[in-house]
Amino acid sequence: MPRQIGFLAERAAGAVEEMDRPDCDPTLLRRTYQQFPVVNRAIAGWRWLYRHRLRPLLIAGEDNTLLDIGSGGGDIVRFLARWAAADGISLKITGIDPDERAHAFAVSAPPPPGVRFRRAFSSDLVAEGRRFDLVTSNHLLHHLTPDAFAALLADSERLSRRAAIHSDIRRSPAAYWLFAAGTLPFFHGSYIRRDGLMSIRRSYTAEELRRAAPSGWSVENRPPFRNLLTYRVPADA
Template identity: 55%
Template sequence: MDRPDCDLDALHRTYRGFALVNPVVAGWELTYRSLIRPLLAIGGDTDAETGGETGAEGGRAASILDIGSGGGDVARMLARRARRDGLSVHVTALEPDARAHTWASGRRRVPGVEFRRGTSGDLVREGRRFDLVLSNHLLHHLDPGELDGVLADSEALAARRSIHSDIRRSPVAYGLFSAGAGLATPLFPGSFIRADGLASIRRSYRPAELAAALRPGWHVQTQPPWRNLAVWNAR
């Protein structure tokens, strides 16, 4: 699905499928409860453009940047989840691929979510800051130079914390996803979900491998059942 000449209809079916698959396999509910909700409850203190939204105790809405947001399902989920908890957030879903950006920004609007096409480097050059910077299933797509660049950009952009969530490579995870995706294939006909998921698991890191690839100041936090979280906290 990363190829520029891939079938566009299949790509769109894949984005729709991710909205169902990610809540099951990506573990963002646990990440939200442990690392995101406590931070959001403090409210926002950055200069991110939040459209005048207010956060905890009348303060500024907490700002979140989702790098490589793809179909936008994680950005939408976080905005909805925070709203259910009575927290005000402004999520910027940043995606460099024109196909993904067009598809995501054309979906039904979710309050507090803004879609933008561009890269993390673009926002660094603009001097933007966000309370929280995150990504989902991005790191295994990057070569070492790109990984270092995204991490450096995250440090410059995150006023409080950055969390890059990715798959933890495991033969068991590969086998279970292969079997589960095979059984679920009728739910996602003509999509890239099974092939993309298996390729992603093969390319992903084990915890020690990811720790060795990170910049100083970052650490790996494992999350059950098969997640690696690359976490950086602003001093």
């Protein structure tokens, strides 16, 4: 594992991002949601994830289902719906987020066909007996307490028929300083830069994530500075 330096040597697990505060500025928060698609297209790697991890698990000629947990403003859900439609794949997507502000932004524009957003926790869907072919999340893991992290993975196992893939930032000095420099001229009037740097500080290294994950889950490093935490449902399940 690369040697960490200074304030990046350990996770800033107790830090709080501005947009997570209930009293954060609503204008800055809305601009943050508006700018997420730009940031996620640039660094989150979901186009690659769709092509190489999700698309091979989608079955042509069938109605496939996907649950995105912590869907925020809904940009990842919209990306996935568009890519599947372009491939001629039937994919019904549910995006859930318990934050009323995120949910309000997600439903402020008409969703693509087959997409719905709900204000809910993953545990709510487990209680309803829901199942989905695939379960995903983006930039969620580093927000969670140890108990919430364990609960999310347990819920993901119960909710998924084929696989669950949680994609998050991988903490490193290079990730921090490149993001700091790359976003300096941009994203004024939002929380993108400030909270993005805090997210890197709160995120896991690959080795930390391997230690935190239960049996049955695997961790994969992906560029640039990504961790993929994946669960594949056993064939005999």
